[in-house]
Amino acid sequence: MADAKTELLPGTLDLLILKTLALRPQHGFGIGQRIQQVSRDVFQVNQGSLYPALHRLEQRGWIASEWSESENNRRAKFYSLTRAGRRRLEEEKRNWVQVSAAIARILEAV
Numbered sequence: 001m002a003d004a005k006t007e008l009l010p011g012t013l014d015l016l017i018l019k020t021l022a023l024r025p026q027h028g029f030g031i032g033q034r035i036q037q038v039s040r041d042v043f044q045v046n047q048g049s050l051y052p053a054l055h056r057l058e059q060r061g062w063i064a065s066e067w068s069e070s071e072n073n074r075r076a077k078f079y080s081l082t083r084a085g086r087r088r089l090e091e092e093k094r095n096w097v098q099v100s101a102a103i104a105r106i107l108e109a110v
Helices: 012-023 028-038 047-059 083-108
Strands: 063-069 075-081
Touching: 012 028, 012 047, 012 063, 012 075, 012 083, 028 047, 028 075, 047 063, 075 083
Parallel strands: none
Antiparallel strands: 063 075
16 A cells, blocks of 8 residues: 555555546656645555556556656656546545545544
8 A cells, every 4th residue: 555654545545546647647656746745745655556556447447548758758658537537536536525524423423
């Protein structure tokens, strides 16, 4: 899952990748950097988790990839969200809101 400070819950890496790619296509390293940046260094996704997740999402048809030049003129595989991926992201967001609200209710119960 994630290295360092906080371990990601199972399945959340997929959600974070889909959300990151909803903003714009990115290469794998950029996806990991963006997740780390937006989480304010709480999540640091290692390559051993990121690339298998990208492969799995591509196999499911939720993301697509193509080779292109990166910002530093290196050949890199860029990933983008597919239409099916956008639908899946919306489903995952709804599920996350339900689950996180239920957990919050349990934690706040007296």
